[in-house]
Amino acid sequence: MSETVRKVGIVGIGNVGKAAASAILHENIADELYISDIDSERAKGEAWDFADSIEVTPSRTRVFEVPLEGLAQCDVILVSVTERSQIPQGSRLELLKGTAAIAYDIVPKLREAGFKGIYVIATNPCDIITYLFYHLSGLPKNQVIGTGTALDSMRLRRQISEALGGIDPRSISAYMVGEHGDSQIAAWSHVRIGGQSLDEYEAENSDRFGKLDRDKIEDTARHFGWEIHKRKGNTQFGIGNQLAFFAKSILNDARNVTPASVILEGEYGQKDVAAGVPIVLGRDGVKEILHFHLSGKEQESFNASAELIKGYIDQTLAEREGTAAQ
Structure with missing residues (x-):
């Protein structure tokens, strides 16, 4: 056997x-x-x-x-x-x-x-x-x-959930993309509430929730890790469980859709850089990179985030090669 x-x-x-x-x-x-x-x-x-x-x-x-x-x-x-x-x-x-x-x-x-x-x-x-x-x-x-923006996206979904009266975050599809850092952005054009676009959901429920303060929600999700860090000196359980989730998805060939930092070779208009985007995760690792058609403003912000990452990559490689040449 x-x-x-x-x-x-x-x-x-x-x-x-x-x-x-x-x-x-x-x-x-x-x-x-x-x-x-x-x-x-x-x-x-x-x-x-x-x-x-x-x-x-x-x-x-x-x-x-x-x-x-x-x-x-x-x-x-x-x-x-x-x-x-x-x-x-x-x-x-x-x-x-x-x-x-x-x-x-x-x-x-x-x-x-x-x-x-x-x-x-x-x-x-x-x-x-x-x-x-x-x-x-x-x-x-x-x-x-x-793991990239996987945890940041969970934080975004939780903030949207609270703003919408407690809808289960697992019924919300929402992604932070770009750098796992200060330049990440929320892909608002692709937020779905139970399959319905956020714009439609807001319009149909304006008497209950009004219009979400998207800038505040996005900024809170972007910096939430620091709020935890300020209070306890580290973050561990959220990211630790994310690592376990990635391992389980790979070993079980689960083919989950999750944000992750992956090598881009033309996707989202970027090459030779790692950045957070939605992927299909399974036994072979990245089975597919999902290409969201971002709004013009979102794409511009994503490009800026990717260029920031790329600049630090180039700097790190150059410093290492310079040290090795000495």
Whole structure:
């Protein structure tokens, strides 16, 4: 009898990595979970602690602490590493120097170890780090995915839900696109309430809700992570559960539609950049990039966001090549 063992790895077992691991275990997403961290003793302790929790859950996932190269056997590697000495004050871009150095360290090692699976990246700044993983890994673009604006889109749907009197956010289709950062935008032209366009829904319910303050809703969704960060010093459960959701969608070939940061090669008028757009997610990673026809203003803002990301990518690559040439 042939047996397929679902293997998920996590590199970086800080707050986000632990939240992702917990969700994977308690949802029984993987048969085997491998965790790796530069602090191997800490990772070993986390693995043992997770193993202690399994007997009282439906999960039978086996948990292992491994060196980085041990993750090469996994189907999916979730990336949540960060430079621990850096705490951003106003922008995820502040983390770039430290996290880019980490990418240049770990990706070649995993490539040499033979990793052929799918990367799902939450490390910030997510779009730039996603591109670096693609650039360094040698993997096809469908196998390198950033969580991108997935969590921001959930925040957008929740804000719209509250403005509309509590409609279940899962009945709302709404996407933030572009950078996972300050330049992201809401694709208002494609917001649907149970399949009905937001414009139509507002017009038919103007006596109940009036017209939504779209600028305020969008700005709240864009900066909501910082509101959490100000109060508790980090964000972990939202993004940790997003990582677990991506792993589950891939392993189950669920073909979910979700925003993600992916490599664009002509889609949305952009090339050679990673940015957040809606995709179909399944066993091979990115099965399809959905091309929304944005309004003129939305496309202009999306272009500006993509150019911002591209500028930081070019700068990072140039700095690295300059250092290597010395």
